[in-house]
Amino acid sequence: MKKYVAEFTGTFLLVLFGTGAIVLSQSGFAFVDNTFISVAFGVSVLLMILLFGKLSGAHINPAVTICLAIDKKFRWKDVLPYCLSQLLGALAASYVLHVLFPLNELLGASLPSGSVMQSFLLEIFLMFVLMLSILKGPTNILLAAIVISTVVGLEAFFAGPYCGASMNPARSIGPAIVSGHIEHLWVYILAPVIGGILAIFALKLLKRSK
Numbered sequence: 001m002k003k004y005v006a007e008f009t010g011t012f013l014l015v016l017f018g019t020g021a022i023v024l025s026q027s028g029f030a031f032v033d034n035t036f037i038s039v040a041f042g043v044s045v046l047l048m049i050l051l052f053g054k055l056s057g058a059h060i061n062p063a064v065t066i067c068l069a070i071d072k073k074f075r076w077k078d079v080l081p082y083c084l085s086q087l088l089g090a091l092a093a094s095y096v097l098h099v100l101f102p103l104n105e106l107l108g109a110s111l112p113s114g115s116v117m118q119s120f121l122l123e124i125f126l127m128f129v130l131m132l133s134i135l136k137g138p139t140n141i142l143l144a145a146i147v148i149s150t151v152v153g154l155e156a157f158f159a160g161p162y163c164g165a166s167m168n169p170a171r172s173i174g175p176a177i178v179s180g181h182i183e184h185l186w187v188y189i190l191a192p193v194i195g196g197i198l199a200i201f202a203l204k205l206l207k208r209s210k
Contacts, residue, residue, distance in 0.1 A: 013047075066193055113162055
């Protein structure tokens with residue numbers, strides 16, 4: 001039960017701080033720009049891994065949980081409770097932001113700024129790189145936290161203005177449902193899973209070639 005609580009709490013704080021920074025930007029706080037938002041997401045991931053990494057693995061992302069199970073690094077029987085914990089954490093964080101900022105329409109929802117296909121392909125690529133950093137990163141929890149959070153921050157900085165740089169179905173589902181903007185939600189659910197699976201197969205191909 002403790003690991004499920006950890007996943008709920010970790011995802012709650014990630015969405016609260018990460019999408020909260022987006023909400024501040026949308027609410028007219030001029031100092032909150034794309035760099036600030038990227039740092040907010042990166043630091044949030046860093047802290048969640050350090051706080052909950054030893055307890056639950058700090059997946060805080062259903063796509064990560066599913067892909068680790070596919071790669072046989074996580075038990076399938078824990079996938080559903082992990083994903084439910086993550087989704088509930090994201091929803092709770094979005095409801096808190098809705099209470100704090102009732103006039104904000106989007107609540108940090110992930111939406112394409114260009115074409116839907118552009119965002120779909122970008123999200124696949126972003127999750128591909130993120131999953132590589134998770135699977136091939138250092139085993140030391142501090143170093144792993146630094147590597148993964150840096151990747152998240154850099155990808156958010158690079159692609160955030162174009163696709164939202166979600167890389168996380170829970171992070172997108174929470175704001176989408178609470179705000180009612182679910183029109184492109186499928187992109188942010190499907191693309192991260194595809195990107196993660198591609199990373200797994202890419203690493204397997206590299207091992208075979210060696």
